[in-house]
Amino acid sequence: MSSASSPSDDALARERAHLAASRAALRAMREDVEALDIRDVTANWVNAEVLGRQIDERIKALADLSDTPLFFGRLDFLHAPGADRPENAQGAERARDAEPAEDVEDAEDGRPGAGAVDRRFYIGRRHVHDADGDPMVIDWRAPVSQAFYRGSRKDPMDIGLRRRFGYTGGELTAYEDEHLTDPAEAETTSRLLQQEIEKPRVGPMRDIVATIQPEQDEIVRAGLGGTVCVQGGPGTGKTAVGLHRVAYLLYAYRDRLARTGTLVVGPNRSFLHYIEQVLPALGELEVKQATVDDLVAHVEVRGVDEPATALLKGDVRMAEVLRRAVRSHVTLPDEAVVVVRGSRRWRVPAYELEEIVQELLARDIRYGAAREALPQRIAHAVLVRMEQSGEAPDDRVQDAVARNAAVKAAVKAIWPPVDPAKLVLRLLSDPEFLAAQSEGVLDEDERKLLLWTRPARSVRSAKWSAADAVLIDEAADLVRRTPSLGHVVLDEAQDLSPMQYRAVGRRCTTGSATVLGDLAQGTTPWATRTWEEALRHLGKPDGVIEELTAGFRVPTDVITYASRLLPHIAPGLTPVASVRENPGFFEIRRVDAAEAVVAACGELLRNEGSVGLIAADARVPVLAEALAAAGVGYLSPGEETTVSTRLTLVPASLAKGLEYDYVVLDEPAAVVDGEPDERTGLRRLYVALTRAVSGLLVTHTAPLPPHLA
Known part of the structure; x- marks a missing residue:
């Protein structure tokens, strides 16, 4: 060579x-x-x-x-x-x-x-x-x-x-x-x-076309017809693989995807800002990016659920509750429909109307589609009677009958319109309605978790949560089919609830998906347990699961230290093996005040590249005050396009998916204690430990979590 x-x-x-x-x-x-x-x-x-x-x-x-x-x-x-x-x-x-x-x-x-x-x-x-x-x-x-x-x-x-x-x-x-x-x-x-x-990075994520490895290339060039799920630990390049896969598919199937569209779904806005320059650098400008919250933005989200309530609202059983709630609006007819045309009166008896309604219910089509079909079915029954009496009606007559006032009144009574947001509002506010629709699905304690203590009077005044918006999206799809895209990339997927998976899956029912994530980095109460389960909820049970285990971005000493947590957060998962020649900088330092943490950031800023100061969310205001007092400028996550400022202050809850050349991790025990349970806290810590590309400095006053011993 x-x-x-x-x-x-x-x-x-x-x-x-x-x-x-x-x-x-x-x-x-x-x-x-x-x-x-x-x-x-x-x-x-x-x-x-x-x-x-x-x-x-x-x-x-x-x-x-x-x-x-x-x-x-x-x-x-x-x-x-x-x-x-x-x-x-x-x-x-x-x-x-x-x-x-x-x-x-x-x-x-x-x-x-x-x-x-x-x-x-x-x-x-x-x-x-x-x-x-x-x-x-x-x-x-x-x-x-x-x-x-x-x-x-x-x-x-x-x-x-x-x-x-x-x-x-x-x-x-x-x-x-x-x-x-x-x-x-x-x-x-x-x-x-x-x-x-190993090149230092400043600013947003860049493409990896010069360094794609054979195992990554196989995933990138997989065909459009199937769904691919990529399990990859920190630094294995799964996000880059997903983005380059989009670029490849747009090259190989451009006409088809130009008609059907592509979408990249990320965990939050900071993450999307971080990756937004990759596809334009590859010449692809038309790929849309969104969070799950963006996809289901039917109402303004102003409320926050307790963890147990959010967990229940994200449970796949809620899909059955909503299906029942939508169909409960259908009322079987108890009287005939009489259509007057000229001097003739045409009567469709109640039993025949019931047969029409039962047949539509049995087909299990969308509520709105069935409602649109009902007047045509009634009109057809009228036309049969006309033909039996010797008349020769055509399609124009059928359309006219379907628009007849008597038919429209019958449809409104039998199959009334359903507003998805009002439906969910009623479920969360009306104990009797919720009990009727969830019988045999939820128990009494679970119903109490769902019910609002202060029911809202209207959709506009309700304090909807993010989980409520997902329920409304499910109800909206039961009423009217959600348009499908040609391909969807879902990143950091391990944090989605079953109902969120269903919301994303609705956007690619006739297309395919690339699912990216790491089971060890799941930090929500509903974090994914297995990728097979996730693919079922997504509606892609036949998806192929691939695993990336070679680490290209995280230094050897850093990933080795972080992997001490794996037996506690994801037993059985293959640890990432760093392939980097440079072991990287790694130090654990006991400090006595926030000023010492700021000083540590100053030390690392002498090197080339970006520095991320990651801390428990509750510690961020203290560190921000210390940085300001020392005259050290910093950015917030998602603002890394400003090259002149190389320090970013990162709440631990937003660190997932981001990378910095050097990371100062403040108070690991506080990161763990900031979560509702120890397992989630240790996963959050694992994420924070693995954001460094060149070096990691851990600062602490309190004792380190014993799991790192």
């Missing part, structure tokens, strides 16, 4: 020349789009507006980020892979991604195939072609790029040479070669790869 620090000057100059030419080609692609004149190609202003918006999005997607490498690798194949084409290619541009890149020979390589023009591919974040349409950079998602991630000495995948590039800022400064088919070359760890993995 060539040295990453002393590459051939001639070869490096040629690679830099290709980088400059590729950037110029990308700039020309952007200018071509900017110069498009659509004044004479659209039929009306609506089409012009849509096309104009698409052009604007294309211009943004072609932006050249000066500090982001345009390509990060090169493949020289032994034989030209001319038969490869992007799976399900949606246009000439991506079809060309499988074509060879133009380049000059590298005389110093001296290996079979190393200088063959028709066998060389530069792998980067997006496709770039020259003025003739020949690709200069291949999209990392193209099938031909797969060999960059999965090629090995055991299975070279016809690779003669794999070259990785090193960058400083946006400048190409090094390269490193692997000759996978050369038995004389010893297998070593890529230093450039290791440096990229």
